[in-house]
Every structure is written in structure tokens, then in C-alpha cells.
Amino acid sequence: MAEVKLFGCWYSPYSRRVEMALKLKGVEYEYIEEDLSNKSPLLLKYNPIHKKVPVLLHNGKPIAESSIIIEYIDETWEGPSILPKDPYERAMARFWVKFIDEKCAVGMLKACTSSGEEGEKAKKEAAQLIQFLEEELKGKKFFGGDNIGLVDISANFIGYWFGIIQELKGQELLTKEKFPNFCEWVNEYVNNKFIKENLPLKDKMIEILKAFL
Ligand SMILES: N[C@@H](CCC(=O)N[C@@H](CS)C(=O)NCC(=O)O)C(=O)O
Structure with a gap:
């Protein structure tokens, strides 16, 4: 089974966007809450350029930037389309x-x-x-x-x-x-x-x- 993890922060609108996309598609995932005043070594490892949440980890491969993550989710998993087809x-x-x-x-x-x-x-x-x-x-x-x-x-x-x-x-x-x-x-x-x-x-x-x- 695919391993999906989301590094997020509860009050971040960007994190919430990704959670909405995962839930729309019915993807099961593990949520890891980040303390943005004391970022975890894993967050810094997976998003060394921006050092921000959200980061999606899919089978060990990280993806950063909410819009890019949402498009990835839409293309990777079955379920209702998030982006229009046309x-x-x-x-x-x-x-x-x-x-x-x-x-x-x-x-x-x-x-x-x-x-x-x-x-x-x-x-x-x-x-x-x-x-x-x-x-x-x-x-x-x-x-x-x-x-x-x-x-x-x-x-x-x-x-x-x-x-x-x-x-x-x-x-x-x-x-x-x-x-x-x-x-x-x-x-x-x-x-x-x-x-x-x-x-x-x-x-x-x-x-x-x-x-x-
Ligand atoms: N363009 C990014 C923005 C992400 C972003 O700004 N995340 C904020 C939380 S709302 C963050 O991690 N801030 C930590 C920091 O700036 O050090 C996206 O769309 O994912």
C-alpha cells in the first residue's frame, strides 16, 4: 500500500488546501503537525528550499508547494476530478x-x-x-x-x-x-x-x- 504523509500546520490555509484535496480523492494519509517556530529536521530535509508546509511525502518522495501538490494528487489518485478535464x-x-x-x-x-x-x-x-x-x-x-x-x-x-x-x-x-x-x-x-x-x-x-x- 502507498505510503502518504503530509507535513502541515493546522492554521495554514496552504496545508488545509492539500488536506481537502486528499480527502476529496479519499486518499488515506498520515498527518504530521509541524511547529513552525521550531521546524522539524524532516521538514527541512524535504523542503530545503522554502522550508515551509505543506510537504507531501508519497512513498518516500517529497513534493512541496500546495498548488503543485494538489495537481499531483489529482493526477495520481482516482476519484472526483479536482482540476477540470477540458x-x-x-x-x-x-x-x-x-x-x-x-x-x-x-x-x-x-x-x-x-x-x-x-x-x-x-x-x-x-x-x-x-x-x-x-x-x-x-x-x-x-x-x-x-x-x-x-x-x-x-x-x-x-x-x-x-x-x-x-x-x-x-x-x-x-x-x-x-x-x-x-x-x-x-x-x-x-x-x-x-x-x-x-x-x-x-x-x-x-x-x-x-x-x-
Ligand atoms: N507557496 C507556498 C506557501 C506555503 C506557506 O507560506 N506556508 C507557511 C504556513 S501558512 C509556512 O510554512 N511558513 C513558515 C515560514 O515561512 O517559515 C504553498 O503554496 O505551499
Whole structure:
């Protein structure tokens, strides 16, 4: 039987993405929790370049970087497809993941952690980015259509972590009036049984985020 191990961290959205992908496919795996303030020699051995979680170990072979790991999982195991089959749809899914990671998550975090003039500018910029997601979600339940797909899994930070950060900061960047489709997606997302089971508990997240913020 294949040996699958995941080095992760419970509050990491990147780790949670990989856990969601493994569970969607029904892959059995051993989970190893990392203390990111005191990384294990194994994590440093398997991800010497980035020294980050998640790392997937499949029959002794390590793979790092959540997006790459998810594609590997999708290609290696049977079960529901995480990436679309159609090449154009696949390319688009990858495009949105890159946009969410490199632009949205960064911009949204900046909007709620900066203040004054810089904060106002960051909020405007973040709103422009979210507007693109708002358009993309028009007429759709999930980014993947009726079912959770690559983009939904990868958007866990903006779908869950970000809402808690906003609550803690007393901010309301995402309102139903401004972004009805996006807010409806967040609502479907956090209430989806599968997603819910794979998100960290809110109370625990609040504790750790308070320390970070
Ligand atoms: N691009 C990476 C990002 C992974 C990442 O940033 N992991 C964080 C936890 S959320 C980490 O391990 N941080 C430890 C560090 O930066 O030293 C991925 O997609 O897997």
C-alpha cells in the first residue's frame, strides 16, 4: 500500500488546501503537525528550499508547494476530478488560483493590516480585485460550478481566514451590497459540509490570529 504523509500546520490555509484535496480523492494519509517556530529536521530535509508546509511525502518522495501538490494528487489518485478535464478550463482554473494567491490574498491582507492614507488606498485596490471574482462568480455556486474544485479549495484563505481577520479588525470590506456573488460564495463555502469539516475551528483561529495581528 502507498505510503502518504503530509507535513502541515493546522492554521495554514496552504496545508488545509492539500488536506481537502486528499480527502476529496479519499486518499488515506498520515498527518504530521509541524511547529513552525521550531521546524522539524524532516521538514527541512524535504523542503530545503522554502522550508515551509505543506510537504507531501508519497512513498518516500517529497513534493512541496500546495498548488503543485494538489495537481499531483489529482493526477495520481482516482476519484472526483479536482482540476477540470477540458484544457481551456484547466488553464482558467490555474489562472484564478494564481490571481487569488498573488493578487487577491496579498491585497486583501494589506487592506486590513494597513492604516491611514495607505490603508484607504489598499482598501480601494482590494475592492477592485474582489470585483474580478465577483464577475467570475456570476451565475455560479462555486468557482468550479456546482461542485467544489481547484479554485474553491485554493480560495480558502479569502473564503474563511479573511472573514475572521475582518471581524477581528472590525472592518467590512466585503458587503453583500457591493459584492453579492462573492458574499454568496463565502456563505455557500463556509456552510458546505465538506469544506466545513476541513477548516480550523473559528475560536482557535481567533486566538492565533490575535497573536499574529
Ligand atoms: N507557496 C507556498 C506557501 C506555503 C506557506 O507560506 N506556508 C507557511 C504556513 S501558512 C509556512 O510554512 N511558513 C513558515 C515560514 O515561512 O517559515 C504553498 O503554496 O505551499
